[in-house]
Structure formats: C-alpha cells, structure tokens
Amino acid sequence: MIDRTNARRMAARALEVARAVALNGVVAFALLSLVIAAGGHAVGPAMRALWDGSFGSWYALTSATLVRAVPLILAGLGVALAFRAHVWNIGAEGQLLVGATAAAIVALGAVHLLGAFTLPAALVAGAIAGALWAGIAAVLRQRYGVLEVISTIMLNFLAAYLVGYLVRGPLQEPTHVYPQSSDIAAIAQLPRLFPGSRAHWGLVLAFVAAPIVWWALARTAAGFRVRAVGANPEAAQSAGLIDAARTRTRAFLVSGALAGLAGAVQLTGVTFALYENLSPGYGFTAIAVALLARLDALAVLLTAVLFAGLESGALAMQRDAGIPAVTVSIVEGALILLALAGAAGTRSGVLAMFRRAPAGIEDEA
Amino acid sequence: MGALQAFLQAAVRTATPLALAALGETIVERAGIINIGLEGTILAGAFGGLVGASESGVGAGYAMAVAVALVFGAVSGWFVIRLRADQIICGTAMNLLALGVTGTLYRDLYGAAGAALRIPTSAPIAVPLLSRIPVLGPAFFEQPPVTYLWYALTPVLWWWLARTHGGLALRAVGERPRSAVVAGIAPSRVRWRALLFGSALGGIAGGTLVLAQAGTFAEGMSAGRGFIAIAIVVLGRWDPRGAALGALFFGAVSAMQFALQSLGLDLPYQLFLALPYLVTLIALARTGGRLSAPAALGEP
Numbered sequence A: 001m002i003d004r005t006n007a008r009r010m011a012a013r014a015l016e017v018a019r020a021v022a023l024n025g026v027v028a029f030a031l032l033s034l035v036i037a038a039g040g041h042a043v044g045p046a047m048r049a050l051w052d053g054s055f056g057s058w059y060a061l062t063s064a065t066l067v068r069a070v071p072l073i074l075a076g077l078g079v080a081l082a083f084r085a086h087v088w089n090i091g092a093e094g095q096l097l098v099g100a101t102a103a104a105i106v107a108l109g110a111v112h113l114l115g116a117f118t119l120p121a122a123l124v125a126g127a128i129a130g131a132l133w134a135g136i137a138a139v140l141r142q143r144y145g146v147l148e149v150i151s152t153i154m155l156n157f158l159a160a161y162l163v164g165y166l167v168r169g170p171l172q173e174p175t176h177v178y179p180q181s182s183d184i185a186a187i188a189q190l191p192r193l194f195p196g197s198r199a200h201w202g203l204v205l206a207f208v209a210a211p212i213v214w215w216a217l218a219r220t221a222a223g224f225r226v227r228a229v230g231a232n233p234e235a236a237q238s239a240g241l242i243d244a245a246r247t248r249t250r251a252f253l254v255s256g257a258l259a260g261l262a263g264a265v266q267l268t269g270v271t272f273a274l275y276e277n278l279s280p281g282y283g284f285t286a287i288a289v290a291l292l293a294r295l296d297a298l299a300v301l302l303t304a305v306l307f308a309g310l311e312s313g314a315l316a317m318q319r320d321a322g323i324p325a326v327t328v329s330i331v332e333g334a335l336i337l338l339a340l341a342g343a344a345g346t347r348s349g350v351l352a353m354f355r356r357a358p359a360g361i362e363d364e365a
Numbered sequence B: 001m002g003a004l005q006a007f008l009q010a011a012v013r014t015a016t017p018l019a020l021a022a023l024g025e026t027i028v029e030r031a032g033i034i035n036i037g038l039e040g041t042i043l044a045g046a047f048g049g050l051v052g053a054s055e056s057g058v059g060a061g062y063a064m065a066v067a068v069a070l071v072f073g074a075v076s077g078w079f080v081i082r083l084r085a086d087q088i089i090c091g092t093a094m095n096l097l098a099l100g101v102t103g104t105l106y107r108d109l110y111g112a113a114g115a116a117l118r119i120p121t122s123a124p125i126a127v128p129l130l131s132r133i134p135v136l137g138p139a140f141f142e143q144p145p146v147t148y149l150w151y152a153l154t155p156v157l158w159w160w161l162a163r164t165h166g167g168l169a170l171r172a173v174g175e176r177p178r179s180a181v182v183a184g185i186a187p188s189r190v191r192w193r194a195l196l197f198g199s200a201l202g203g204i205a206g207g208t209l210v211l212a213q214a215g216t217f218a219e220g221m222s223a224g225r226g227f228i229a230i231a232i233v234v235l236g237r238w239d240p241r242g243a244a245l246g247a248l249f250f251g252a253v254s255a256m257q258f259a260l261q262s263l264g265l266d267l268p269y270q271l272f273l274a275l276p277y278l279v280t281l282i283a284l285a286r287t288g289g290r291l292s293a294p295a296a297l298g299e300p
Helices: A004-038 A043-054 A058-084 A092-109 A111-144 A148-166 A202-219 A221-231 A233-238 A244-271 A282-292 A297-321 A327-344 A350-354 B003-030 B038-082 B087-110 B136-141 B145-163 B165-175 B177-182 B187-214 B225-235 B240-262 B269-287
Strands: none
Touching: A004 A043, A004 A297, A004 A327, A043 A058, A043 A297, A058 A092, A058 A202, A058 A221, A058 A244, A058 A282, A058 A297, A092 A111, A092 A148, A092 A244, A092 A282, A111 A148, A111 A244, A111 B269, A148 B225, A148 B269, A202 A221, A202 A244, A202 A297, A221 A233, A221 A244, A233 A244, A244 A282, A282 A297, A282 A327, A282 B087, A297 A327, A327 B038, A327 B087, B003 B038, B003 B136, B003 B145, B003 B165, B003 B187, B003 B225, B003 B240, B038 B087, B038 B187, B038 B225, B145 B165, B145 B187, B145 B240, B165 B177, B165 B187, B177 B187, B187 B225, B225 B240, B225 B269, B240 B269
C-alpha cells in the first residue's frame, strides 16, 4: 500500500512536522528564559535544572518525561480529532477520569475471573467509558442542541465528583482510611519497558496510536469525512454524501475513547490505584498540546513529548533553582496566542483551522 | 446563631463571587462571545486584589482587581474581536497565561515559602432594618459590600437588557450580527464593551475571593469558579435574574456540604456537589440549548 512516492511524501511530511515542533520548542525555551530573567533569577542554573530534569539523562527522559507524555499523547490525539471535526470537546479531563475509573473497576473486580486478560479488558473498559462519557455530550448536542463546550465543562465536574465519591465509598480501600482504592493486582498492571525505569508499555501504545490516528485522518474515508465536516459542514452536507451530524458524533465518541484510554493507561501503568488527583490536569494540557500541534496527529506525539519535558523539567527547576513550576503555564498560553496571532494572517492550510470563516460582519470602525 | 442562619450566610458568601462573574458572563454571552478565559480573569482579579490591598487597603485592592481584569479582557478582545480568532482556543490560552503569570508573580513578589501574606478583609456591613429580619436578615444583609453590588446589579442589568436600546443592540449582536449591522449597530464595538464589562465583573469576583473571603492568595485559587459561572449563566438561561438565582443555588449546595459535616451526618457530600451540574445538564436538555442560547454564541 505504501509505494515509494507515498513513502517519500510521508517522510517529507514527518520532517515538516518535526521542524514545526522544534520551532515551538525553541520559542518555548526562549520565552521561558525571558520570564525567568524578568523574575530576577539566574537563567543558566535554571535551564540546567530544566534540562537535567527533562531530557538530560536517560532516567529523566524515560522515567519522567516519557511517562508524563503518555496520557498527553492519547488525550491530545482525542482532542485533535474532535477539534478537526469542529467538535469543541473540552471534556478530555472528565473522559480521562471515567476511563481510569472503569479500568480500576475492571482490574479490581474481575481479576479472578479474567486472569491475564484483565489488563486488556481494563484498557478496553477505559476507552468505552470515555466514549460513553463523551457520548452524553454528543447526544445532548445532536438531540437537544446543547453546545458541547458547555456540557463537557459540566461533565468534567461530574467526573471529578464521581471519582471523589467512589474512592470514599464503594471503591475505597479495605481499611477505609485513605480516599483511594486498593492497588490493582500485578497481573493487571502494564509491564515496565526496561528495568530501572518507570517507562511502561503504555508508551508503545501511545506511539502506535499517533500514526494510526494520523493515517486514519489522512487516508481513510472516515478521516476524509471528518476533515470535510471540519472544513465546511454546510458544503460537506450539501455535497450529499456526508452526514455531518453523524460524522461529528462519531468523532466525538472516538475522541472520548482516546481520552478514556489515556486514563486507563495512567491507572494501569503509573498510579495502580484510583484517587482524586490522579490527573494533574492532563485533559486540559492535552488541549494545549493539540492546539500547538495544529491538530496534526504526528505533531501531537512530538508536542506532547515537548510539553511533558517542559513540565518534568519545571518540577526539577522548582526543586533545584527555586523557580515556580507554574511558570511553564505562561509559556504554554503564550505559545497558543502566538499561534493564533500567526494564523490571523493566513487564509488557507492547516493554520486556517485557527481562524474560522469570517461571519461576514463588516466593521465600521 | 442557628444552623439554618449559618447555612444561609455561607450560601450567600459562596454565591457572591459566582454571581458577579455570572452576571458579567451573561452580558458577554448575550453579545455572542463565550469567554472560556473567565476562569483566568477571576484568578487575575484575585491576584490584582492582593497586590492592590497590600499596597493601600481594600478599596485599592478592588481597583487593582478591575484594572488587571480589564487588561486580560483587552488581550482576549484583541484576539476574539479584532482578529476573530476562535474563542475557545483563545480562552484556553488565557487561562493558562493567568495561572502562570499569577503563580510566578506571587512567588517572585512575596516569596516562595508560601509564607502566606495576610491582608485585611472588608468587614461585613449590616443593612439597617433589613438585617433585622429574623434568620434571613443576617444571612442576606450582613455581608461584605460586594454582595450588595450583586443585589443591585441584578435588576439593573435585567432592565438594561430587556428595556433599553443599548440592551436591544447587545442582544441583536448576539443573535444576528448581520442584521445588527443593517440596523446601524457596530457589532465589534458592542462586543468590546460587553467583554470589558464582563471582565471587570470577573475581576471583582476574583477580588472578592481575596478581599472578602480568604485574606490571602494561593496559586490557582479560582478553582474552577470561572467554569462554574459559565454553568450558572446556562442554568439561568442567559438572564441576569436567572444568573443571580443560579449562583445562589450553587452557593447553597456548597454550603450544604459544611452544614452536613457540622451536623455530624456522614453523607457522601460529593453527590451534593455534583447536583448543580447535573441539574444544569438536565435543564439544558429540557429547554434545548438552542431555545435560550444566543444564536451567534461562539461565532467569530
């Protein structure tokens, strides 16, 4: 299926993506240095700590950065897919939480029944739960015209309270002291990739998922429908071959499944137990990742690694150089605004995703 | 002070910042803009409140909260009105920016150790006569001055929206911007005013957290209130009166959590906290989001 022209085109595309992400990386580091210097800190030691804590050593890379990248990649792919179809799913955080919850329920409850199949069952359960959670918003949108921006905000809160209730109620560990579930059995955990590192097989899953989503969007009929609906729903609909509503609903469900899978992978690969702060906002960071990746699946992969590195490094920077880790949020926000400002001048291409068709309002000012 | 009165007082206290933010967001959304960045605006307002108040008192705190929020609103406006950038993407970025800027500045200005800076908070003012009403009086009319701003703004905004030319123009811009242009209204000017007004109220809401409640700042202390305010706007069906009642409902449910704990009842309070969101979703589904949402909401 992949002949030589195709392979060459793909390689060129990958190079282009890598260059764009590298540019984001350079801008991110420049901005960060600027903010650190503006705060009156020494830039050198801070950057050193950032580097050491993110990409500077095998341990930091595999145990911090790549582990953190896994949920960002999976949820980021979900957000990118939804946004491509102009479904404003900002509920990845909630979908991730219910995914982790479903994985915990399966891994804790069915391990005796399923044995070695517990792990795959837990991952599938997580993806299904994420899809169902997104499905609530999708149904509300299709049936009742409720804007998904609003409903997914509600569903994020509901998922957080659901987890809060479960870990103090039905799923609480047997001693009833801590607000968390028991640890899942070893057989239900994602195995480590190498000894002496926290990197787990979820990383492989994420690195496989990204090219699959990229391929599905670029090369399949379903992917074409998503792109067509996202580019111009009226045109796609009136061309007669695409049911815009159905395409949007499906994109929404798959998006939720990816975020749910992210939660299930996080539970079976990292936390092993369900608790309230299982996700430090991965679902929200995933939105930033998807946006900076210009909704391109391959770019999501690299951007997620970049963000995971920035955030891991920021923690090291706070520890070793006394610079608040939250500084990284400035960089994330500023990068998105820069992309928006840059897109404002463009009329076509991927950048146009950032700038919807003008509503035809003529300003008198 | 009885348990009921304490409960109501806590409900009104919790509801105050939510109501102010929701009233502002109601106006913004009626003009066709969904300000996802409200969360960041509240946080920025809270930080501005701290900075102003630590320099020269509560009044300066509120002034600074509004000033900082207006800067935020202006940046958002430049993107979503001037450049017609996507409102959701811009809002997401503004939230990240607010979290980063306030968190970093707080540590840079006031030290990293979290040696919580305490500032004086504004004392409750009892309204003559009204505060004498049994139970309800002290709960509703013995509150910090910002609470009275909420009470005053609710009917004023409702009247303005429903009965004045300015309100009509705003609604026209939110429903049919093209027709508004034909009627001689400049949508972008109306939207600018609405967004700045909503941002200022978001700033006051943030200021309230610091100046009337916590007396200090904490990283990310807005804690989702911007999103809750957006929920309240929806629950209140884009009507200022509805927003005021919706905020009270959210406040009451949060206060219930403490009331139950103080009564020694070991109920799963997460279920109570989840209630308002569930009610909002059901209300949305029942009324059909389209029936009451401004038709051009979210369109650039």
